[in-house]
Each structure stands twice: as structure tokens, then as C-alpha cells.
Amino acid sequence: MTGGGLLVAGTTSDAGKSVITAGICRWLVRQGVKVAPFKGQNMSLNSYVTREGAEIGRAQAMQARAARVEPSVLMNPVLLKPGGDRSSQVVLMGRPVGELSARGYHGGRQEALLGTVVECLEELRSTHDAVICEGAGSPAEINLRRTDIVNMGIARAARLPVLVVGDIDRGGVFASFFGTTALLSAEDQKLVAGYLVNKFRGDVSLLEPGLDMLLGLTGRRTYGVLPYAHGLGIDEEDGLRVSLRGAVRESVVAPPAGADVLRVAVCAVPLMSNFTDVDALAAEPGVVVRFVDRPEELSDADLVVVPGTRGTVRALEWLRERGLARELARRAAEGRPVLGICGGYQLLGEHIEDEVESRAGSVAGLGLLPVRVRFAADKTLARPTGTALGERVAGYEIHHGVAEVLGGDGFITADGESDGESAPEGCRVGEVWGTHWHGSLESDGFRRQFLRRVASAAGRRFTPAPDTSFEALREEQLDRLGDLIEEHADTDALWRLIERGAPPDLPFIAPGAPAAPKVHKAPRTAASDAPETTEETV
DSSP states (O other), X not given: OOOEEEEEEESSTTSSHHHHHHHHHHHHHHTTOOEEEEOSEEEXXXXXXOTTSOEEEHHHHHHHHHHTSOOOGGGOSEEEEESSSSEEEEXXXXXXXXXXXXXXXXXXXXHHTHHHHHHHHHHHHHHSSEEEEEOOSXXXXXXXXXXXXXXXXXXXXXXXXXXEEEEGGGSOHHHHHHHHHHTSOHHHHTTEEEEEEEEEOSOGGGTHHHXXXXXXXXXXXXXXXXXXXXXOOOOOOOTTTSOOTTOBOOOOSOOOSSSSOEEEEEEOOTTEEOGGGGHHHHTSTTEEEEEEOSGGGGTTOSEEEEOEESOHHHHHHHHHHTTHHHHHHHHHHTTOOEEEETHHHHHTSSEEEESSSSOOEEEEOOOSSSEEEEEEEEEEEEOOEEEETTEEEEOBEEEEEEEEEOSSBOSBEETTOOTTTSOOBSEEETTEEEESOBTGGGSHHHHHHHHHHHHHHHTOOOOOOTTOOHHHHHHHHHHHHHHHHXXXXXXXXXXXXXXXXXXXXXXXXXXXXXXXXXXXXXOTTSGGGSOOSOBOOO
């Protein structure tokens, strides 16, 4: 028997689809419903590695945690990782299959993936009571409707009811709801069941006349009005759209355990990936984390983090152009802490040989660590565990670069290794640290020990709080999302929608887009599912 389903679409990007999908998953699992998240196609530089060694969007991993299920490649069969404004790496069923331009992807290859997407969704629905799907951008991108596999394309193929989310904090939410519906074809409109208002501030009674008018105009009800909630530090999805200049990560509102705060500056490198790594630092009371792009902003930082990037060589050039490279070298010479993670670790090394990512060939690194990096065609995808600074640590690896450590001290000793057999993962020279392991700072004991080292080197009287649990804080955040749905949405009506589908009598709203042509849905095993492994560019 196939379980129920729902597609959470949005009037715009960043309307709140990811967090609302997570909130619905958490609400349902607390009701005893076996639920799973799903996003047919995701575009994000923040990704995660499943237990089976597949790469998926980090937002879907967060939603799986909300649903209290193990993340699976079925939850995100297609992942696009931007390599610039015009091309992306296509990750199909957890493995990279090539680089494609936007024109090449939407020019036919995307349609061939619909079979894969539908098949993964149906497999999840066959083993769960409900699957909550997340759309991408807006379903009313009429120029892309023919090749759509993540919004109305998957809704039509799987007969999913659609809930459209609008961010009222941005303004124009009524026009957005109406316009989104009216731009869809008649067949697509039959699945748009209603709306959900997100980020409302003020007295809901003042909004109700507008909701009644919207019902009269569209024949579609509003399933809830969610209030603006501060401090929801849920994993960001897209590193390209976020305005990073001067942004401050939200921290726990608690005083530092010691006498001083600890200031962390994160270099906002181009194509920054998995910047969620620093969330665990921001969760520590007394740790202030901000993104920076000027050398003078590093001068008062106690720790500088060079994060992961999908463009290591490009990030290296950017650091040099902006004068940040000189400041990093000065910090290293003065014994002031620097941490490089994944791509950030690679560019701290002496030399990079890249014929894969940038095809720049031989490039000199910053020379702060005795490491040489060679980019391999195959991507390393792993979920390692080990020991560092006397504490257990776990992480995940997503990288093409292979590091050869030529000196210094090891950083992390992975399980299954010993000093006499192979070199530990990562490298440290003085107070410059580097590792390929994303997520390592989420290990509480290791994070505290590392921050103690940073505070000592920086001369700060900072003491990590002894009881901060990043896992517990993340669970609290997910429960808050579940509470928002439970307290401010019509959950009875929402469950009927998930279980029964869209109401049968929804009216057509003119003008409506022309009906989208039917697309061929090839089976997942067909060779046509995978884009050609080319490096096509516009």
C-alpha cells in the first residue's frame, strides 16, 4: 500500500519550504506516523554523506533527523552543486556523473531524470505512512515547466497535493499566492490545495480578512499562519544566495562560562560549501561567529576558519586578491589559530595539482601546512570516526582533493589506523590546523578541547560551557519547528490532505499557463537517466 504524500512548494526561494517540511515531519513522527522527507532535485553547496556513502543535500539530512529516520539517497536522488554562475556538478543517486551548464541540464537531460525521481519517491511511499516532499524555488517558473522534476512535474507524476508557502515578512504574500496559482496550467492547478503563511508578526485577526478574500478569489483555503520565530538555526541549503558579508550566525543567548568571549571569523570564500560546520561553534555560549571578506576583519579574531569550497583554486585566488592570504600568513607566523576544513584545508597547503575541479594544473598554495594536494577524478565520500585531542570525533568527507602530508603533526587519528601503520588524517603546524572532516566540531568533547587550545593561544579567559550538547540543541530546534506546525496550522485538515490528496472541486484561476507537454519517464535503471558525463559549458 502506498503511503500518503504532500508537496511543500513556495512562492519564492527561501520562503521557508525546508524548515516547514522539517516541521511537518517532526509533528507527524510525534503522532506515531512513519514519515520520510523527499526532494527530487536540490541545488545546494551544503551536502551530507549517508551511511551507504551517498551524497545528498544537507537540508534533506536535517529533515530526516526531524522525521527520526536515517538519511537515504532516496530522499534526494538529484543534487546540483554549483561551480559558478553557469554550471553545476550533477550528483545522481549520490554519485557525481558530470558537469553541466544550466542550458545543457534544462535542455533535455533533466527530463530524463523524472523516472528516477518518481521511482525513488514511490519506493519511500511504499515503506512509510507519509512522505513530505519539498519543492524548489517557485512552481510558477513557467519557462522551466517543461523540464520540471521537483515542483509540479513530480506533483503531477505522483498525484501529490500541493501546499504553497509564502513569506509574509517580505510583503506581497497575497499577490504571490494568487499569482503563483494563476500562472499554473489547469492540470497543475487541480493539485494546488491551499496556502500556508510563514513568518507573520502581529495580530492574526488583522490578517484574517485577507485570508477570507484569498479564499473567495482562489477557492483555496489557508492551512495555517506561522509566527516569526527567532533563532531557528536550521541547516542552510544554498550557499550562493545567502548574503554573507557581515552576517552573524545566531548564537545561544547565554553568557560565556568564562570571563571572555571567543571571536571566530569565517572567510566567506567563493562557492563556500558546508558552512554549517561552524554552527557547532556558534552554539557555544560566549562564542561569536561572523563571516568576513576583508583582511582587517581578521585582526581581532581569536580563530579564523577557512571553510569548505567547491572551487579551491578560485578561493585561493580570492584570498590573495583581497589581502586575506597575507593576513592568514601573518597569523600563522604569530602563532594565532587558523582552522581549514576540506577545501580550506587544501588551500592552506604548499601545492595543489588540479586537473579536475578548476583544471588550473599546478598551483602554489598558501604554504601554511606541509601538504600537497592532488585532485582525483573520483570523489571521496565517507563517514569516518576517530580520536583527536584525546576525544572521540566523528565527521563526513566530501572531496576530490587527495592530501599528501609531508610533515607537521597529525590532527585526527581515524579508527583502524595507528601511528606505526599510517599517518593520521589532517595536519597541524603550530596553531594552524587542517582536516577534510566536515562535522567534526559537532563532537562535543573534541569541540571543547579545541576551543580551549584556541583560547590559550589567543590569550583569552574563555572557558567552554561544560554541558553544551550540539545534538540536544539541534533536537530542541526541530521540536520548535514541530511545535509551530502543531500550534499554528490546522493539523486535522493537513493530515486529510496528506492522506486523501487535493480536494476534487478546486476551481481554475485564469489566465493559467498553457498545459505542459507530457514527458517521457524512463525507469531508474535506464542509461538515459544519467546525464552524459561531459563538461559542457555555455
